[in-house]
Amino acid sequence: RNGRFVKNIAPASFSVLEDGELQTLDLARHEAVGATFALLIDSSASMSRRLDVVQRTSAALADHMGPLDRTIVAPFSKGLLAVTGPTNDRATVAEAIGAIRSRGGTAILDSLVQLARRLPESDGRRAVILITDGYDENSVSTVDEALATLKEARATVYVVAVGGVAGISLKGERVLRELASKTGGRLFLPANEDQLQVVHAALADDVQNRYLLTYTPANQKHDGRWREISVKVAEPEYRVKARPGYFAPRPAPVRPAIEFTATDPSGAY
Numbered sequence: 001r002n003g004r005f006v007k008n009i010a011p012a013s014f015s016v017l018e019d020g021e022l023q024t025l026d027l028a029r030h031e032a033v034g035a036t037f038a039l040l041i042d043s044s045a046s047m048s049r050r051l052d053v054v055q056r057t058s059a060a061l062a063d064h065m066g067p068l069d070r071t072i073v074a075p076f077s078k079g080l081l082a083v084t085g086p087t088n089d090r091a092t093v094a095e096a097i098g099a100i101r102s103r104g105g106t107a108i109l110d111s112l113v114q115l116a117r118r119l120p121e122s123d124g125r126r127a128v129i130l131i132t133d134g135y136d137e138n139s140v141s142t143v144d145e146a147l148a149t150l151k152e153a154r155a156t157v158y159v160v161a162v163g164g165v166a167g168i169s170l171k172g173e174r175v176l177r178e179l180a181s182k183t184g185g186r187l188f189l190p191a192n193e194d195q196l197q198v199v200h201a202a203l204a205d206d207v208q209n210r211y212l213l214t215y216t217p218a219n220q221k222h223d224g225r226w227r228e229i230s231v232k233v234a235e236p237e238y239r240v241k242a243r244p245g246y247f248a249p250r251p252a253p254v255r256p257a258i259e260f261t262a263t264d265p266s267g268a269y
Contacts, residue, residue, distance in 0.1 A: 003186070003202050005209045006238055013234040018217055018227050018245075027214040034068025034124040035207045036086055037061070040154075041097070041117055042132035042162075043075040044106040050162055051102045054131055057160060061129060062093045064204035068124070073097055076111035077104035078138045086120055108132055108172070109139035109146045112179070116146075116153040125205045126155045127185070133163055134172020143175055150183050151226075156243065157185040157268055158203055160196075184243040207242070217248075224250035 011028035039058050047054060064070055070086035072098035084096035112128065118127050128150070150157060159176045160233050168189070186206065188199045213231065214250045228245040263269055 001237060001239060003206075005205045007200070007209070009211065009233060009235070009238070014185070014212055014213060015232045015234075016215055017230040017232075018219065020228075020230075021218055023215045023218060025151060025215050027215055028211065029210070030211050032209055034066070034070070034122075036070050036072065036119065036122050036124065036126045037065060037074040037207065038074055038115055038119060038126070038128045039097075040111060040128055040130045040132075041073070041075045042056075042077075042106065042130075043100045043102050044077040044080065044104055045102055046106060046133055046135050048102040048161075050133075051100070054162055055097050055100060057131055057162065057200075058097045059094060060196065061160075061201050061203065062090065062097070064200050065090075066204075066208060068265070070122075072115075072119075074111075075100045076085075076107070076115075078107045078110070078211075080111055080114045080118075083118070086229070094186075105138040106132075106136050107138040108134070108136040108175075109141040109143065112146045112157070113141045113149045116149045116155055119153050121254075125207055125210065126153065128155050128157045129160065129203070130157060130176070131160045131162055132172075132176070134161060134169035134176055136169075136172060136175070143178060145180055150179075151245070152247070154243065155183065156207075157183045158207070159185070159187045160199060160203075161187065161189050164201060171259065182244055184241050186241065219248075219262050222249045222251045224248055 007030055014028045016023045041058055065071055070094045072085040073093055074083045075081045101139050157179045159180050177187045190196045190199050225248050226245055227248055231240045231242045
């Protein structure tokens with residue numbers, strides 16, 4: 001309940017439901033994995049007075065990356081700006097963060113869509129760390145479109161809300177909370193820079209650890225539909241954060257075959 005990762009949960013404690021139907025687990029284990037951390041950093045004009053805080057926050061998050069992790073630095077305003085990475089070179093990450101300058105309007109949802117489409121394939125987790133004040137006045141994409149793209153990319157969104165010139169947007173906070181919860185992530189609302197240190201440690205611990213659950217779905221239809229997943233544990237004091245589902249495989253394309261015979265005017269083949 002305090003947001004700390006819980007290790008050593010017994011495999012028998014887990015249950016998985018797909019579209020409300022209980023599934024039979026093949027495997028359940030805890031593992032520490034490498035992750036791709038995509039730092040999506042709001043560098044719009046509304047963040048100009050807090051840019052130094054944003055840069056320090058981004059740099060501190062990068063300091064928690066382990067040897068198996070890779071980092072992407074992606075500043076944005078009305079869209080993605082110069083993207084650096086993925087890389088595990090700390091000097092490169094620090095230089096990219098230090099080069100960020102605030103300017104222009106804000107398009108949070110559009111930038112999320114653009115970044116999700118550029119995330120590299122990875123066996124580990126893909127975590128988008130969105131650092132913003134929540135004001136989005138330029139996006140064309142809807143929340144549903146952004147969520148669909150993030151789900152396709154198997155990306156989890158973690159939001160660190162940092163108040164800009166006008167504080168944190170109340171409407172934006174609701175959107176940010178939805179983006180985090182529906183991708184299996186979390187929303188952090190640190191009141192000051194001292195609390196940011198707690199956020200950094202909790203976020204890195206959350207991303208770098210996971211339980212891997214595998215099962216063969218009872219529904220074997222290849223229909224390309226969204227399958228909703230619910231993961232539960234027996235201990236009532238624990239809270240589970242997991243991606244809410246997956247898209248089933250699409251059916252194979254139909255490849256028609258045509259057989260024919262050809263004859264000349266006299267009827268000969």
